[in-house]
Amino acid sequence: MAILSDNARGAILMMASMIAFTLNDxxxxxxxDELPLxxxxxxxxxxxxxxxxxIAWGMGALRLRLPKADWGFIALRTIAEIGAAYFFLTALFNMEIANVTAILQALPLTVTLxxxxxxxxxxxxxxxxxxLVGFVxxxxxxRPGPDGFNSYAVYxxxxxxxVTMRDLASRRLSKNVPSLVVALAAAAGVTLFAAIGTFSEQWVxxxxxxxxxLMGASFFIIGGYLFSVMVMRVGDIGFVAPFRYTGLLWALIMGFFVFGDWPDPITLLGGAIVVATGIFTFYRERKLAKRERG
Incomplete structure (x- = not known):
């Protein structure tokens, strides 16, 4: 039986994380339509x-004695996670899933910048x-014009x-910080924020x-967290990262079959441009990394 290379495992884990996140969404x-946010x-x-x-307890990953600097970045990352969850889910509740996901494909570009x-x-x-082309x-x-603009696109x-701020904070964490501790802190922050927010809503x-x-969303978000942690530990990021864009394909499929939505040609063109420029960015990073090693 053939043994998968690190890059192949990384690609599979990245695609699995995109499937899990999209199914959660x-x-x-x-x-x-039934429950408030x-x-x-x-x-x-x-x-x-x-x-x-x-999971963290079973894996012995609940190590809380961390340097103050790391706790600072965990706190910053958690704040960013809270903001990302609120604005993304508000947009998701009011827009087609493929359109929201297409906008998120700009992430590799914004993180690079x-x-x-x-x-x-x-x-x-x-x-x-x-x-610049990606932002086009x-x-x-x-489409910030009177005909095509959706105010929730701003969300x-x-x-x-x-999410860009979250990823920058993640880059500053030391390697000794367990990923599960970071994920647990983010989940706790979002949950506390949601608990406060429920005072402005009427429970149904x-x-x-x-x-x-809800059980499905909880299951899939755990899968997304775990796969996204695992993928960072195998393979060449320049090879693995472009597989992030498979999330847009799954969003198109889910949007069509579950909600009966399909983006218009201009939206599809914009998504294709963002994906293409993102793949080029990763290609350049990989090429420069090879040149530095050579």
């Missing part, structure tokens, strides 16, 4: 925290040009900013269908 959007987020958060705590601005990472003119693709999706863009009864959808 699908479950959450499906219950948006904060109630749904709180219930999912409690289940997620219990599962994550059990933010890394250059805030962390001093080198970015050549080709990658800067790719970032984002504008085609958002998706704000979510991109928060949870039907059997909504309960199943």
């Amino acid at each position: 699908t479950c959450f959007k499906a219950l948006s 904060f109630q749904a987020l709180l219930i999912r958060g409690v289940v997620t925290m219990v599962l994550l705590f059990g 933010a890394g250059a601005v805030f962390l001093g990472e080198a970015v050549g003119w080709r990658r800067l040009l790719a970032i 693709g984002v504008m085609l999706i958002v 998706a863009l704000i979510a991109v900013a928060f 009864p949870v039907s059997e269908l909504a309960a199943l959808q």
Whole structure:
């Protein structure tokens, strides 16, 4: 039996994480007509925290004696996770799942640009040009004009900013910080935020269908967390990262078969531009890394 290479395992884990996150989003959007946002987020958060705590305990990963600097970055990352969850899910409750996911495909570009601005990472003119072209693709999706603009697209863009901040904070964590501790802190922060938010909403009864959808969302978000942690530990990131874009394909499939939605040609064109420029950015990073090693 053939043994998979690290890159092959990394690609499979990345695609698995995208499937898990997209199925979580699908479950959450499906219950948006029945449950208010904060109630749904709180219930999912409690289940997620219990599962994550059990996994971390079983794996012996509950190490809390960490340097103050790491706790600072964990706190910053948790705040970013809270912002990302609120703005992304608000957009998801009010937009087609494929459109929201297409906007999020700008993340690799924004992380690259933010890394250059805030962390001093080198970015050549080709990658800067790719970032600019990628944002043109984002504008085609958002279409800030009287005919095509959806105000909730701004929420998706704000979510991109928060996720970018989250990823920058993640880069500053030392290697000794268990990933499960970071994920558990994020889940706890989002759950606490949701608990506070429920005071502004009226709780409604949870039907059997909504309960199943919440359980599905909790299960899939755990899978997304675990696969995304595992993928960072195998393979060449320049090879593995482009498989992130399979999330857009799954969002298109789920949007069509579950919600009967299909983006218009301009949105699809914008998504294709963003994906293409993101893949080029990773290609350039991989090529430069090989040149430095050579």
